[in-house]
Amino acid sequence: MDRLIEAIENTQNPSVVGLDPTEALVPPQVVASFADEVRDSVETPEELPAAQLAVAYFEFNRTIIDAVADIVPAVKPQIAMYEALGPAGVDVYTMTCEYAAQQGLYVLGDVKRGDIGSTAAAYAHHLSGVGTGAGVDAATGDDAADNGESVVFDPWHEDAVTVNPYLGTDGITPFVEAATAADKDIFVLVRTSNPSSSELQMLDLADGTKVYEHVADLVEGWGAETRGRHGYSRVGAVVGATHPEEGRALRARMPHTFFLVPGYGAQGGTVQDVAGMFDERGGGAIVNSSRGIIGAWRKSGKYDASMSADDALDLVAESARQAALDMRDALRVAVYR
Numbered sequence: 011m012d013r014l015i016e017a018i019e020n021t022q023n024p025s026v027v028g029l030d031p032t033e034a035l036v037p038p039q040v041v042a043s044f045a046d047e048v049r050d051s052v053e054t055p056e057e058l059p060a061a062q063l064a065v066a067y068f069e070f071n072r073t074i075i076d077a078v079a080d081i082v083p084a085v086k087p088q089i090a091m092y093e094a095l096g097p098a099g100v101d102v103y104t105m106t107c108e109y110a111a112q113q114g115l116y117v118l119g120d121v122k123r124g125d126i127g128s129t130a131a132a133y134a135h136h137l138s139g140v141g142t143g144a145g146v147d148a149a150t151g152d153d154a155a156d157n158g159e160s161v162v163f164d165p166w167h168e169d170a171v172t173v174n175p176y177l178g179t180d181g182i183t184p185f186v187e188a189a190t191a192a193d194k195d196i197f198v199l200v201r202t203s204n205p206s207s208s209e210l211q212m213l214d215l216a217d218g219t220k221v222y223e224h225v226a227d228l229v230e231g232w233g234a235e236t237r238g239r240h241g242y243s244r245v246g247a248v249v250g251a252t253h254p255e256e257g258r259a260l261r262a263r264m265p266h267t268f269f270l271v272p273g274y275g276a277q278g279g280t281v282q283d284v285a286g287m288f289d290e291r292g293g294g295a296i297v298n299s300s301r302g303i304i305g306a307w308r309k310s311g312k313y314d315a316s317m318s319a320d321d322a323l324d325l326v327a328e329s330a331r332q333a334a335l336d337m338r339d340a341l342r343v344a345v346y347r
């Protein structure tokens with residue numbers, strides 16, 4: 011977690027911009043502007059809409075990244091938005107991660123993976139890359155053979171990924187090993203921000219703890235051997251901004267676990283809600299906003315359907331930057347006390 015913590019210190023900004031493009035969040039003239047370019051690149055007419063949206067998503071993301079790269083430490087692309095477009099979308103996911111990394115941003119891939127150990131080992135290649143010396147073997151879950159000439163190709167360009175803990179320790183261990191070998195991190199779902207999250211997470215266990223508290227204790231344990239210079243482990247926790255009381259209690263319960271806090275803005279979370287999720291030095295957490303930043307152009311009052319694609323992208327950039335600055339400044343007041 012050290013690189014993320016130092017990036018936050020350098021920007022004095024504990025926030026991450028979520029890159030969750032949808033058709034509704036990209037100005038229509040931007041999508042339309044790629045019609046001709048894409049027409050020649052597809053093999054069948056059915057592929058055209060997905061291919062066109064994918065190219066538009068990349069241009070949109072690049073615009074956002076350029077607009078915020080000097081003021082935020084990190085971005086969080088949500089892979090679901092890209093997978094929804096098929097292979098063209100997955101390509102744009104990896105291109106977006108690569109571009110963000112090239113701009114010096116920490117890239118947190120929101121992929122929420124989780125499976126039995128051998129399959130988790132394959133998913134862990136998001137962190138370890140592909141090739142000899144790339145950590146765990148995808149088929150067996152064993153250490154990959156290293157013939158001394160290790161060649162690793164990292165197609166994903168992620169510094170961290172989100173992981174689902176429902177399968178327990180053997181579903182997590184390959185990610186911890188891969189993260190450790192590659193100097194990367196994971197964030198495990200503990201108390202999610204969504205309305206139905208209490209159906210499972212708030213259930214009482216026989217010893218009186220809640221399910222999410224038990225997961226929190228597991229997460230502290232999974233990270234115990236991986237603490238860095240700043241006292242936080244490589245195994246972070248996802249804690250929703252929509253649960254301020256539980257988030258505050260988790261902060262005390264998980265002293266070595268860094269928090270990724272989604273649910274700010276579009277889902278109703280406020281700076282007051284997230285303030286208790288930071289430690290006494292104003293560290294220990296990073297707050298995500300996706301729609302609140304990338305969709306800010308729609309609430310700017312300046313959008314006009316007759317704008318050119320270039321003007322619309324300028325508005326996207328200006329609005330995203332302002333929204334990111336507003337979020338940074340609000341967090342600074344609430345957190346850096």
Ligand SMILES: O=c1ccn([C@@H]2O[C@H](COP(=O)(O)O)[C@@H](O)[C@H]2O)c(=O)[nH]1
Pocket residue numbers: 028030088120201202203204248249250272273274275276277298299300301302
């Ligand atoms: O508990 C969780 C875990 C993940 N998310 C993800 O964060 C963003 C939130 O987007 P907003 O537009 O800022 O609401 C999105 O990618 C979710 O999948 C979450 O919201 N809550």
